[in-house]
Amino acid sequence: MNWLLEPLTYPFMVRGLIAALAVGVTCAVLGTYVVLRGMAFFGDALAHAILPGVAIAYLARWPLLAGALAAGLVTAFAIGSLQNRVREDTAIGIVFSGAFALGVALLSTVRTYTTDLTHFLFGNVLGVSPADLWLTLALGGGVLLVVAAFFKEFLVMSFDPVLARTLRLPTTFLRYLLLVMLAVTVVASLQTVGVALVVAMLVTPPATAYLLTRRFLPMMALAAGFGLFAAVAGLYLSYYLNLPSGPAMVLVCTAVFLLVLPFSSRRRQILGGR
């Protein structure tokens, strides 16, 4: 038992753990829509494309959230407007890599370049300040509240956009709300997992849950459970093996997915088309 309690004697570990738990749940809940709507690549792109916004805000000492949100919205808009000229996945590829390159270039102008970049990319859970923790909790809580408030509307929109329109739901508003929540979630995850790996926290726990259940709400709940487990287990792995927290949490997610895979009758659907 001692090895479980020992890390918690450090206040920064407690803060890191709480932040990781919040991120695990938030990513898994929102990620359920990402998986079912087939937005995994888009989510990954959005996460990477937020880097220049974060970099500018960091350099100018503005709130990181403002920079990240602005970058997220510009990216979503840029991908949307390019879609008429090239295929959607091509558009995502162009915008994502371009924005990411800009972010790296901007960060390279700082003296502490390597450390800063690593922290943004892979998280630095041990550096979670009390202020960071409150921000993460507020953002994560906000996303969960919005999901709860528009639960049935998001479900209809994800399952059948045509029905959403014939029911006269504000589909454009809901679509942008989902994008904003994705951007917010990425920002909330910045400290714990980092932009490079956040897509795994979004996609892998819901995908694991999808293997095990045939209902939407249980899928979301199970995903949240897997997200929580990955947060805790990943943090301990990170502490004892001296790994960065982001990769450690993601490796736990992947391991759980691989463990569950042989027990699912649905594995053909998730690996290799429908």
Place this chain on the structure above:
Amino acid sequence: MAECEALRVESLSVTYNGRTALEDVTFSVQEGERVAVVGPNGAGKSTLFRVIVGLLVPEQGRVEVFGCDPFRRRVPVGYVPQREDVDLSFPVTVADVVMMGRVREMGWLRWPSQRDREVVRQALEEVGLLQLADRRLDELSGGQLQRTFIARALAQQAPLLLMDEPFAGVDAASEEAILELLDRLQARGVTVLLATHDLTLAASRFDRVLLLNTRIIAYGPPGEALCPATLQRAYGGQLAIWEHERGLMLVGDVHCSGGRR
């Protein structure tokens, strides 16, 4: 039948993907009437439905549903598309899908109430799927799937229901269940527009037939709307090939008897 007008379409023109899909279409439907929309492939039947339900904005003309613009209407319109383009492995049950029809009625920030569940149960019973309520969509036959989407439209409790080719690719049991449902809906005063390729069905089970080929070729009771001259104009050379003997026999039948019902 009440005197109220359920649907009014006035000089409607729609260009879709660069070609004229509908041109100068004008007609109206009284509340409680059952109208079959027939015409060759590409005649604009689906486009017409999409305009009425508010999915497409017409370049010209006007649509009124119970006196309201489709984009500002408060009255729900049930719509069953020709082919539901949904992911059948989505983790929802038949009952979940039908409940989606209630979302607007429930209102924002609300969860399904006892009454919503009761409406869903009735809609499922109505299409004969109550015992399959907990099935997933990828476990259903084509006909059962079609009936699920019809139940979802019923759960909206809409006074106007649009069904686009509900009999396409459907087994005989589902077809019979849908036809029985149409009779019960009419008894309740629900107005139904149904697009179909089946001229026999259009002639025998509907109050009015709208014969469409971009423009309205004929609109009226089956005996008037379906005659060799109008069918020739709607289908042109296609008619002899299309529907084979059955269609041609029907033409003679309707023409001679001067219309049934």
